Amino acid sequence: MEIHPKITPIYQSSVFKFEDLNELEQYFGEPGSRYMYSRNGNPNSDELAAAVNRLEGGAGAVATGSGMAAIFAAFMAFCQAGDHVLCAADIYGGSSSLLNAELSRLGISVTYVPFEQLNDLTSFVQPTTRLLLVETLSNPLLRVVDLRQVAAECHRHELKLVVDNTFATPVLTRPLELGADISLHSVTKYIAGHSDVTAGVVVAADADVAARLKQISTFYGLTLSPMESWLAVRGLKTLRLRVREHSHNALAVATFLAQHAAVRAVYYPGLTTHSQHELAEAQGAGLFGGMLSILLADDAEVVNGFMRRSQRFPFAPSLAGVDSSMSYPLGTSHRYLTPEQQADLGISTGLVRLSVGIEPAEELLADLAQALA
Known part of the structure; x- marks a missing residue:
């Protein structure tokens, strides 16, 4: 009996069988023709990578075990010992920790570029500089990078542009179309969308870079498991609907909070008062x-x-689930920056980050009103 499932099954297998030596030679002679070992590739992780690749308009993608693994793979695709990289000062704390604590041990040095200077990198570029890492929407102050302009500046200096597109998703922005060389995501966040998956994906504009990412993922063991891949693909199917509702609710919340006496500032690019609106x-x-x-x-x-009074925004240091939550950058994502770096980035004791879910907006507004009263 033939079975034709509408949904890809979970291939919960670490290894796949061969009939004979001919099939083994086919595996090595025709890459992508079949599977052998799930660290090298699995139908579920390949399905996720292909789906995000289509959304981003890339030449190839790899699914990884976390967003941090995706960032690491992007650096390894372009860098080796002795190289230098640039990184936007407004960046996820985990990215800066990776650069400072681990890549430095591999002989890769970093210089941080203030947001206001991303459009002119001349004073930061060294002979060994290979790339610039930025976020489409910065974490946590939601500054908006002009990707087309920054990509042109990178390529003027023969640098690669790597974009963490987690906050924006391909529904809002497609960095590769604006000139980026790599677009990556913490799939844990909006792509999977239900706070039940830890995963990443990295998408390349060039097929040779995509092949290198596949090699890195295999050698370093960054591959995503079948079950996590399957869950992420399921979540991805509602991404467009969810992002529209997230955006609708966040604008309502930002508008309400901007008028509240207890709130000194609101950082949300949907407000017309935002400098990059x-x-x-x-x-x-x-x-x-x-x-x-x-x-x-x-x-x-x-x-x-x-935090104690809010019932609809639990303190949960992540983001992008269908349920709203709040986080505290000073004590979590940016905890390991120096006090001077935190001050330069505007990360202070009173800064709270909100991830606005897809619940009825009026319920979220009522909860915030009583929590701030």
Whole structure:
């Protein structure tokens, strides 16, 4: 009996069988023709990589065990010992920790570029500089990088542009179309979308780079498991619907909080008062995503009280699930920066990051009103 499932089954197998030596030679002679060992490739992880690759308009992609694995793979695709990289100062704390604590041990040095200077890299470029890492929407202050302009500046200096597109997703922005060389995601966040998967994906604009990423993933064992891949593909199918609702709710929340006496500032590119609002509108297809940050009084007890009273925004240091949550950059994602670096980035005691879910907006607004009262 032939079986033709509409949904790809979970291939929960570490190894695949061969009939004879001819099939073994076919595996090595015709890459992609069959599977042998799940670290090298699995139908579920390949399905996820192919789906995100289509959304991003790439030449090839690899699914990894986490977003951090995707960032690591991107660096390894272009760098070796003795090289130098540039990184936007406004970056996820895990990315800077990887650069500072681990890649430095491999002989790869880093210079951080202030947001205001990303469009002119002349004073930062060294003979061994290979790439620049930026985020489409920065974590946690939601600054918007002009990817077309930054890509042109990178290529003027013969650098590669690597973009962490996690906050924006391909629904809002497709970095490869704007000139980026790699676009990567923590699939854990919006792509999977339900706070039940840890995964990453890295997409290349060039087929040779995509092949190198596949090699890196195999050699370093970065491959994503079949079950996690299957869950991520299931979540990905509702990405467009979810991002629209996340964006709708986040704009309502940001508008409400911008008028609240207890809130000193709201960082959300959907607000017309945001300094990059027009760029965000053009680069984000008229949507602005579900992430925002707010500035309360610089008093830990004020923040603690807000966290305790909120019922719809639990303190859970991640983001992008269908249920809303809040995080605290000073104590989590950017904890290991120096006090000077935290101050330069505007990460203070009163800064709280909100991940706005897809619940009814009026329920979220009511909860925030009572939590801030």
